[in-house]
Amino acid sequence: MADQVKYWLWWILTVLAAGISTNLHGQATKRPNFILFITDDIGWGDIACYGNPTVKTPNIDSLANKGLLFENAYLTASSCSPSRASLITGRYPHNTGAPELHDPLPPGQVMFPQLLKEAGYYTVLSGKNHMGPQVKQAFSLISPGKGPGGEEDWVSIIKTRPRDKPFLAWFASYDAHRDWQFDDKGTAYSPDAVFVPPMLYDGPVTRSDLAGYYHEVSRVDYYLGALMEELERQQLLDHTYVIFMSDNGSPFPRNKTRLYDSGIKTPFIVYGPGVATGRTKALVSTIDVAPTLLELAGMAVDGRIQGQSFRPFLKNGTKKGSRDFVFAEHNWHVFQAHQRMVRYKDWVYIRNAFPEKAAYAAESTRHYPAGNELWDAYDNGLTRKEQEDIFRVPRPPEELYRVTADPHQFHNVVNTKRYRKKLRFLRKVMDQWIDETGDTVPENPTPDRDDIYGNRLPGDWQKGEKPGAAKHAEKITKKGPLRKRDIRAAAY
Incomplete structure (x- = not known):
C-alpha cells in the first residue's frame, strides 16, 4: 500500500512539473534538452584535456573549457552492458538484474529516458544499445547508427526531431571498440609517436594497436564537434545540457573490466545553462546521471533510483560534491x-x-x-x-x-x-x-x-x-x- 501511495505521489508531481522546469538558479524556464554522448571503451586518460599527450581531441577539449570537467567520475562497472544498464536505471549493476556482460535488462526496471518520455520528452537512442529489448519502451526512436562509429546520423536526428517537444538524445558510439576501422574523420597517428600507458609493454605491436585506438578516439571528437555546431546553428545551446562520458576503460590489458582508475574511471564533462566552468575533484558516480537529469527537467526522482543528484553542485563546481563514496x-x-x-x-x-x-x-x-x-x-x-x-x-x-x-x-x-x-x-x-x-x-x-x-x-x-x-x-x-x-x- 505504501509503495502505491509513493508511486501516485511521484506521478502527480511529475505531471505537475511536465510543462515547466527550473534552471540552476531556481528560475522558471523552458524545459531543457539533454544530449548524453556515450563513447565505447575510451579510457578517462585517453583524451587531451585529461592529460594524454598524443591524442588530438580539440572539440572535447573545447567542451571541457566551456563546461565542468570531472576528474573523479566513476562508472559502476567497467564492462559494456552492465555499465549501460546501470546508467539507464540509476542503479548498481547487481540491483539491475543485469550485472554481467550480455545480460539484457529485465522487465520492470526503472529507466530514466522512459520517465522523460512519459513526461512529454522526445527520446532517441542512436548507436550502441547492448541493453536488450526492454529499452525499446524508453525511446521514441531507436537507430542502430550509421558509419563505422555509429555517429553519422546524429546531426540529422537533431535536425529532424519534433520541434514541439524537448528531447533527450542518447548518442552511443561504437568508437573506440575493437576492431579498428579507419576513415577520414579520425586523425592518423604514427605508431612511433603514440603515448604508451605504463601498464602496457612498449613494443611495435602495441604502438600500432594504440595508433588505431587513438584514431577512433579522434573520430568521436569529430562527431562531437559536428553535433555542437548543429546545436549552435539551431540556437539550442542556451537550453541544452551535454554530458560526455564513456562506458568503460580502454580495451587493453589491466584497463577494461578492471577496478583500477584505468578501467573504472570515466571522462565526464557537463556543459549546459548555468553550469560552472572549470575542473572539479568531487566524486560522482554514473548512477547519479539519472536523478540529475530528472531534476533538471523539473521532475521528481523515482524512488527506485539509487543515484544521488549532482544538480545543486553544477552551478558551483569547485565546492564539494554530493557524495563521499563511490562504489x-x-x-x-x-x-x-x-x-x-x-x-x-x-x-x-x-x-x-x-x-x-x-x-x-x-x-x-x-x-x-x-x-x-x-x-x-x-x-x-x-x-x-x-x-x-x-x-x-x-x-x-x-x-x-x-x-x-x-x-x-x-x-x-x-x-x-x-x-x-x-x-x-x-x-x-x-x-x-x-x-x-x-x-x-x-x-x-x-x-x-x-x-x-x-x-x-x-x-x-x-x-x-x-x-x-x-x-x-x-x-x-x-x-x-x-x-x-x-x-x-x-x-x-
Missing part, C-alpha cells in the same frame, strides 16, 4: 570475476571474492595484438612489475591504494601498518554497502567462457548465478552509504 563492481565478462571497489577521498579499496582466479579480460589475453605482445614479453622476461598484473595468481583478496601518491594503483599498501585504521574503516563502508544493496557472492558463478587465445572452452558453457540474485537485489532500492556520516558504528 563499483567487476562481475563476469568473458572470465569469471567478483570484485568490489570503494573510493573515498584519496583512497581506493578493492575486495576480491575469487583471489585464486587471474584477472583477465578478452583484451588482456593473446587474442588481441597488445595483449599478445605483452604475453610474449612476459614469457621472455622483458616486462616490468607494473606490466605483470594480469599474470598474478593468486591475487590479493584485498587491495588498498593511496591514489594521489599512486595514480595507477601499482603499489598495494593493504599490509602497511600505518594504514590499518583506514583499512578497517573502508572495510566497514564496503560491508554496509553490500548489506544495504543486497550484493552477494554467487555459489554457482558464471565460469570462464574462453581460453587465453580467445577460443571457446570445450563443453556446454552457460551462465550461472548472478550477484545479488540470492537476496533479490533487483527489487532493493536502498542506496548504501553516500556520506561519511551514513556509516553505522564507524570503525575508528
